[in-house]
Amino acid sequence: MTPVCPFVKAARPDDGSSRKPASEPACPVVNSNNKQQQQQQQKVEAKCPFGYDSQTFKLGPLSCMICQALLFQCSKCVPCSHSFCKACVSRFKDCPLCGADIEKIEDNENLQSLVDRFIEGHARIKRPHMDGGGENEEETEKVETQNDKRVIYEDVSLERGAFLVQQAMRAFRAQNIESAKSRLSVCAEDIRDQLGKMGxxxxxxxxxxxxxxxxxxxxxxxxxxxxxxxxxxxxxxxxxxxxxxxxxxxxxxxxxxxxxxxxxxxxxxxxxxxxxxxxxxxxxxxxxxHDSNASQILDVAVSLAKVADVDRNIRNEDVAVGGFQEAIKLLESLTLKPEEAGLEPRLLSVREFLKSQITEKQADDLTV
Missing domain, CATH: 1.25.40.10 (Tetratricopeptide repeat domain)
Known part of the structure; x- marks a missing residue:
């Protein structure tokens, strides 16, 4: 199973169209070279001091080099003191980084505490806050003077969500399941919080x-x-x-x-x-x-095949054959566009399975 990150909007294997990244909250910044100039809004991007980035998801110093995700249940090897996720390093007898014999594995609570604080504070950035609501020049000047000293902290939870999902996917692929569950649970809490605020x-x-x-x-x-x-x-x-x-x-x-x-x-x-x-x-x-594309039609064919397979197993053979035939007919009417060429392997695989089910039925009939 390859989980799909719902935040980055990367193209799914069954979707040839590219997805736009999750939008970032805009930061209003005043360009006040001249008071007569119209105020403009600009987007200020948050920069992570550890080098993590919501688009590239670079490996940073708080990551495990084995699963390449954020450290989870951080443990250090003795005597070399190199740290990894507990689930990851437990599979080794020698340190994966330096090759030293591992005499024992100890919890690295200090480093794990730093990782936890990093997750809690990720995408919480300090930025200027601007009302810009003065009705006249004097009032606007007063607001600008006050706002020079005012700052707020924004929790860009969608950005943090994208980051956490990516870390979870890395951990999942490396079979560090508990790490993946932990990151996804935090992500779910973030989204529920946003649902409470935004509906x-x-x-x-x-x-x-x-x-x-x-x-x-x-x-x-x-x-x-x-x-x-x-x-x-x-x-x-x-x-x-x-x-x-x-x-x-x-x-x-x-x-x-x-x-x-x-x-x-x-x-x-x-x-x-x-x-x-x-x-x-x-x-x-x-x-x-309402609106169909090749990916959706393939999905329907797969669902037809699943239902028909169960029908065959519960000895409802005629209904099963009808379902397989309906799926085959649906796929035969499907013509992939050039931009949908990536779906061809899946199309061929599903079509081959469906035809094998019909052939199996025909062979059984001949045997009888």
């Missing part, structure tokens, strides 16, 4: 649904199917209340439904699995009624 915007709702889904993936990776289902169901419950005309929301909702279906399927509860697969299929069918 249920589509962007924030989609982001929370995606983060909850990634938390579910973390639990699934550790074999905790119950917790995984709980996270996925929370994502579904939350996203189901939102308008279905937003592509991000419908995609996240359908994926969460499918993941619950997968867990039910492998747990042997086929009826429940079919129910969740079918709900995902309906969400995707409704989405292409």
């Amino acid at each position: 249920n915007t589509s962007e924030l709702c989609s982001q929370l649904g995606a983060v909850l889904g990634m938390l579910g993936d973390c639990c699934r990776a550790t074999g905790d199917a119950g917790a995984a289902v709980a996270y996925f169901e929370e994502s579904v419950e939350f996203l189901s209340k939102l308008p279905k005309d937003d592509l991000e929301i419908t995609h996240t909702l359908s994926v969460s439904l499918n993941k619950i279906g997968d867990l039910k399927y492998y747990d042997g509860d086929l009826e429940a699995a079919r129910s969740f697969y079918f709900r995902s299929l309906n969400v995707r069918r409704d989405a292409i009624k």
Whole structure:
């Protein structure tokens, strides 16, 4: 599973269109070379003193060189004192950095405290605050004089969210699951806080649904199917209340439904699995009624295949074959545009699977 960062808006494997990065709150700065000049607003970008950046996510000195994410449960090797995440370094007998024999591993509480403070303060920046509301020149001058001494701290939580999700993805890929869960939990808290301030915007709702889904993936990776289902169901419950005309929301909702279906399927509860697969299929069918692209049509075909596969397993063969055939017909009518060429491997894979299911049925009929 490769989680998709819902903040950076990078193109998904099933989406050929590029996504715009999450917007940064603008910082109003007054250009007052001449009082007669109109005041202008400029954006001031926050700079991290450790070199971390919300777009490039450079590896900084507070990162573990093994998982390349922020240190989590920071531990140092004795006697060389090099520090790594506990889960990462526990796999080694020699220090991955210097090669020294590891006699024991100790908690590095001081460095971990620094990392925790860094996360808490990331994107909290000091910036000038400007009202600029004077009705006349004298009043404006008075406001400017006062504001020269006033500063506020802004918590740019979307920027911090992008940073935390990226760190979680790095940790997840390196199998440092607890680190990923910790970063995603903080990110979810940030988004909930923003929802309380800004209301249920589509962007924030989609982001929370995606983060909850990634938390579910973390639990699934550790074999905790119950917790995984709980996270996925929370994502579904939350996203189901939102308008279905937003592509991000419908995609996240359908994926969460499918993941619950997968867990039910492998747990042997086929009826429940079919129910969740079918709900995902309906969400995707409704989405292409309003506006469809190759990625969405592929999603519908995948959902048809999942439902049909369950039908075959519960011995509802005729319905299963009908579902496979419907998916094949849907894909045969699909022509990829040049900008959608990246979807071709997935298209071929799904089409091959569907045709193999029909061939299997035909072979069974000949045997009988």
